[in-house]
Amino acid sequence: MAEINTQLAVIGAGPGGYAAAFLAADMGLTVTLIDPAENPGGVCLYRGCIPSKALLHIARLIHETADSEAWGVSFGKPKIDIDRMRQWKMDVVNGLTNGLGRLVTQRKITHIRSSAVFSDDQTLSLTDADGKISTLGFENAILATGSRSSEIAMFPTDGDRIWNSKRALDLETVPTTLLVVGGGYIGLELGSVYAALGSEVTVVEMLPHLLDGADRDLVRFLSKTLTDRFKAILLNTTVATAKIQKNGVKVTFQGKDEKPQTQLFQRVLVAVGRRPNATGLALEKAGVSLDENGFVQTDNRCRTTAATVFAIGDVAGQPMLAHKAAYEARIAVENIAGKNVIADPAAIPAVVFTDPEVAWTGLTEGAAKSKGTAVAVTRFPWAASGRAVTLGRSDGLTKLIIDPETERLLGAGIVGPGAGELIAEATLALEMGANATDVGLTIHPHPTLSETFKEAADIFHGTATHYYRPKRTMK
16 A cells, blocks of 8 residues: 555656646645655756756856947956856756745645656655655656757766766866857757857867757758857767877877867767666556657656656657646646647747847748748848847848748747747747738837747738848748
8 A cells, every 4th residue: 555645746846846736735625746855946056947047147148248348338358257157057046946946835746855766657666865755656757867968979977077968067167168069959058158258169060060850941040159159069970989098088089081080178068968767667567558658658638657647848758848838737737637638739849048049930941942832931030130139140041931821920030139039929829820911010119029929920921011022932
């Protein structure tokens, strides 16, 4: 017999897990939230999204201060206090996680600080930090165990010279030289932070471009900026060897059709993606299956191959994004509560919080070409935006992917400061089935960056006020 029983057991208290637990409690279910941490938050709040954005905000301020001389304002060279910066980051994290802890109490959710493994499809075995074991019976469970940094065998985490994203966010030191292995969003975001703080940053990427999967029109703006801010960006290049020495890490690069080159770096950040936390849970005892990529198999109701177990977020498949986890939390909980709902989003936005930010949602031009889908593509350059020019940030673009027959919006991409905020309007337009005329007839405040979305839609009809193109571009 289980020592404790609950209607819903939520395993993992990240953005998906705590969203599921909170909604289930609001709907009247008895909820037990299981996570080793003192308060909810998961990797996102403790070691990912939130601390990285706090540091990226500081990095952006440093660059804006440097750029302000062109406007007639000089602040002098920034003085970096790493201890105070680290404390600021911790204050942000602690404030948010403590707030979530209070919401757990207010909702009368039972929070158990333990790890969990399945005994069967209605029982969990829980182990706390002291090794004490207890059992929890449940009617339904939601797996929200998230993901962890991928590792490369040649780069063992030695606790000093070789970093993963967590170690980089600890901000223990600002190395003179930093190698970032991986040109994805994690590597570019953290590389941007350390470059702003004074490190000479080199990025190595095995593919011929940065940000694989993102629209090339958008990435070229970011690539131009990073080329100026980083010491080097090595594309079509792999790391052949890496040797830890007393004075750093000696790395040999192998480029395409080039002779191997060796360089010494004080620190190396390995940022080659993430993998799901789907092992060590005894999922087989509950009848939960994994797919060929190690993700938990789920249907469009977030139900696994076990009728009583649901899975959401990173552990349940791509895209591995916090807001996708929160969306799936609602789908899973509403099905558990007896509602007939499925996961069927029109689009899931993605944002890279570099400077400039890169954001996209729905169909990309590259995906349309690979599928053979006929689309009309419109591009509104921010150099034609009054607001962008007043900010000194004409290095941006708003791009729309439109069905040429129905005018329906199929996708959008934005690069520029605040792109992560602006992409929400495009996602709403996609979800509501808006077309180019709908967007063009929606009054946008002036002068704002949001106007670039309207003008990009007007380009489809050749009626954009601040950009002349009489005929839409067919692709």
